Structure formats: structure tokens, C-alpha cells
């Protein structure tokens with residue numbers, strides 16, 4: 001775990017997403033949990049040293065943020081849409097996913113999808129010890145993203161609305177995403193904890209605006225040139241736009257998925 005401020009810790013070595021921990025006088029708040037069961041258990045033991053886990057917040061519905069929830073105590077808080085997604089998740093699918101990503105680690109018998117206890121649709125504020133947790137529904141990466149702002153630590157947990165690895169657009173709401181990033185820029189914070197990758201400052205938000213705009217503009221250009229979806233899938237590699245992005249098999253697959261999904265969304269919108 002990396003210590004970010006006096007009371008904020010972020011784990012990103014054993015978790016797929018950033019799993020964060022805020023230590024208050026009255027217990028611990030966890031923001032997203034490690035995906036792989038063995039690592040989630042290990043991390044739950046680690047954060048237990050800081051005190052009792054009082055709340056777990058999931059910032060989005062994707063498996064890399066929610067699958068470790070069952071190994072943590074406290075009340076589970078999510079957006080209503082994330083709750084629906086968790087209730088619809090199947091352990092069998094998780095087993096298949098895990099086999100692909102970490103073939104040497106099995107799903108243990110304790111694993112289950114944990115139904116959230118408390119949901120929000122717009123905003124919610126949790127008070128614990130001397131800390132305030134502003135939970136804000138800010139769609140973008142998915143329609144159900146929740147951003148967590150902790151003013152006492154001058155820290156914002158952005159969910160995958162800000163990510164420092166390749167972004168996933170398969171469930172995105174493009175216009176809302178750009179609006180969310182504009183709103184995030186206005187917050188008076190020193191630390192930005194992205195959904196994935198290193199913790200940074202508010203420059204991360206600017207970088208993300210550029211990234212989202214570059215993706216959108218590239219696909220819009222292809223549509224304007226009259227490219228079909230198949231042509232876009234086969235010719236858009238984003239190599240020129242993102243030369244530093246590793247060209248491994250996984251990223252190449254994600255690029256194809258993003259191109260496909262953005263093409264579909266933007267043509268439906270008449271873009």
C-alpha cells in the first residue's frame with residue numbers, strides 16, 4: 001500500500017484497480033476492492049490493522065472494482081445501477097474471467113457477489129470520525145460512476161472516469177464523461193486517485209480530457225470520412241495518437257473494442 005496523505009492509502013500492486021483506504025477515528029472506509037480472491041483476503045487483513053472496516057464504496061459496476069467486496073466487512077455502498085449489475089453477476093462468469101487473467105488462482109468457496117446495503121442515485125454524504133465522504137454520481141466511463149471527495153484529505157477518488165492506463169469505452173457515456181471531467185477540475189484538491197495507475201494531482205484530469213477527446217475525435221473523423229464500422233475496426237490503431245501505449249495483445253483487443261463501441265454510439269447520435 002502506498003501512503004498518500006496522513007490518512008489515505010492506495011493499493012495497486014495486488015489489486016487490478018486502485019483499492020483505497022481512508023483511516024478515520026471511527027474506523028476505515030474502503031473505496032473499491034481487489035479483484036482476485038486471494039489478494040482481496042490478503043488486503044482485507046492488511047487494512048484491518050488500521051481498524052474496523054465501516055464502509056466499502058464501489059465506484060462502478062465492473063468486476064475489477066467489485067469482486068473482492070465479500071472479503072470485507074462494513075456496509076457496502078454503491079450507485080443503484082451498480083447494485084443492479086452486482087445482482088446480475090454470475091460466479092461462473094467470474095471463474096472464467098479469473099482463469100484467463102490469473103490461471104494459477106482459484107475462486108475459493110467463500111467467494112460470492114455481495115449485494116450492496118446502501119445505494120445512491122445522485123449524491124450522498126457519509127460522516128465518520130472527523131472525515132466527510134461526498135459521494136457524487138458522475139457518469140462517464142459507465143452511466144453509474146461514483147466519485148468520492150474527501151475534503152479533509154484534499155483528495156478525490158475519481159473512479160475510472162480518470163485512468164492512467166488504456167481507458168475502456170465499452171459502457172461509456174461520452175458527453176457526460178467530458179462534463180464530469182470539467183466538474184472535477186473545479187474541485188479544490190491536491191491528490192487525484194485515478195481508477196487505475198499512479199496517484200497524481202489535478203493534471204491527471206487535464207490529461208484524461210485530452211485522452212477522451214482524442215478517442216472521440218479520431219472516431220468522429222473516421223465517420224465523417226465515410227468509413228464503415230468494419231473499416232474503422234481494421235484501420236484505427238491509435239498508434240499515432242498514443243505512441244507510448246504498449247501494443248500487447250490485451251491493449252490491441254481493447255482498442256478494437258473501443259473503436260467498435262464509439263463508432264456505434266457516435267453514429268446513433270448522428271455524430
Ligand SMILES: [Zn+2]
Pocket residue numbers: 060062141160168
Ligand atoms: Zn470499469
